[in-house]
Amino acid sequence: MTTYSELSPSPVPHAVDRLEEATRAAAAFLAALGVDCDTESMARSPRRMAQAYAAMLTARPFEMTTFDNDEGYDELVLVRAIPVQSVCEHHLLPFTGIAHVGYLPGSRILGLSKFARVVELFARRPQVQERLTQQIADWIDGELAPRGVGVVVEAEHTCMTLRGVRARGTTTRTSALRGTLRDPAQRAEFLTLIS
Structure with a gap:
């Protein structure tokens, strides 16, 4: 573990x-x-x-919990609307939003609360949203060796809404897909389920 x-x-x-x-x-x-x-x-x-x-800037400690996929579950597991709180590394102003994380299990499954912990692990540091999205996907891919991983992050950046252009209400959406979720049909299923 x-x-x-x-x-x-x-x-x-x-x-x-x-x-x-x-x-x-x-x-x-x-x-x-x-x-x-x-x-x-x-x-x-x-x-x-x-x-x-x-x-x-400090993620809470946690213990990683995975389990054998005894039942051979092979459909998409999706955790939606995980809160995201981070700090833009360019202006050190907060950005907040939600992350949707899904995966197609292999031999191991992840305890559901750990998805939020992994999002927090990478969000609680100076960050850019593109990198954050990829880090979450890469970590799940590396730790679980699933058949596929998908991560979508939607956030409002106060460095854009409170200063500079002051475009209030704008959000940014980023995605990272790994493995079989890059296949057009499975990609479409994942993106449909998060909507």
Whole structure:
């Protein structure tokens, strides 16, 4: 059985352990932008900011759980609408949305809650949505050796909606298909089921 520590580590594995340093840096950052943190309502804001980013950059540990596919299940397994919370690596602003993850089992099946854990594992770091989508698909493909894997991520990027073009309400959809889910008929089934 694979444990969390054996999985691809987050680039910020100890963010929570460095809150004091992060708090000082947040205070300096806000001061450099002219934000007065000496008021009663702002006094703890640098600490809250540090805690917020530590939470966004740290995946929760989990133990990988797979099972023998004793029943020989060979149809699509699909987990829809898994929450995605990440941080754009270009502006360090959040992007949020949902992921749909499906696979055609081989000899092993994955505990259903672990799909959300795997999404979080790769989302809780500075990220781009395209890479995130591929990392989820590649991890499931590598860990389970299924006959096929499909991942679709739909997200709203605040780096696009709150700044720059300020295109509120826009979403980005990315997909990654592996194995037999690249076959046009199975691809169509997967994409139809997530709609």
